[in-house]
Amino acid sequence: MNETPSVHQRRRAPTVAELAGIPWLGLLRPEERTIAVAELQISEALPGDLICRLGRPVTYWFGVVDGLLKMSNENAEGQAMTFAGLPPGGWFGEGTVLKREHYRYNVQTLRRSLVAGLPVDTFHRLLDHSIGFNRFVMNQLNERLGQFIAAREIDRMSSPDLRVARNLAALFNPVLYPGVGEVLRITQQELAYLVGLSRQRVNEALATLEAQDLIRVEYGGLRVLDLDGLRSQRHG
DSSP: OOOOOOTTTTOBOOOHHHHHTOTTGGGSOHHHHHHHHHHOEEEEEOTTOEEEOTTOBOOEEEEEEESOEEEEEEOTTSOEEEEEEEOTTOEEOHHHHHHTOBOSSEEEESSSEEEEEEEHHHHHHHHHHOHHHHHHHHHHHHHHHHHHHHHHHHHTOOOHHHHHHHHHHHHTOTTTOTTTTTEEOOOHHHHHHHHTSOHHHHHHHHHHHHHTTSEEEETTEEEESOHHHHHTOOOO
């Protein structure tokens, strides 16, 4: 019986429409963009596929063209810790790529997704020569640091409503995830996986946030009405 091809084996060249969804390409000079486009690969990842695996050497800088991924690890007690959800427009792992290290986390698809990859050597070539690319990566690192600090804070929160609010706010970060816009395509079960709560408890929290006019639950997703309000949620 034939095995399903791996994510790497399914890679192909990106389409014009897929290239349009890569936020940093527009910051490059024409000759830099030509280099990047020639090296970019797209793969159709199936639910549960591991894009990055703990302990594996880095080979690509990855981004989400469509779909939803989860970045996670296990703590010393063996409990799963989610660092971030990765919606469309999100590029991740630049710190690991910069240092050419092994991954210290897993990145797994929560649903069928389109994932883009830029080879490590091409990443460093652009970093060495492109001011626009440098600025994008610096902004990514700065925002990512803030996100991880917030994730540690969220992990210690006992209020489910607060956990859901802060996690949603992180998913709508316009710098890290410019492909999301005002509506995030996500199911309550997927959100439950990211937040670490039951689907029923997430549903209750979403109802509370909707009653406060912070979000609106729509068919197939969530619309944020007040991002600052989500970010500033406190115990109460």
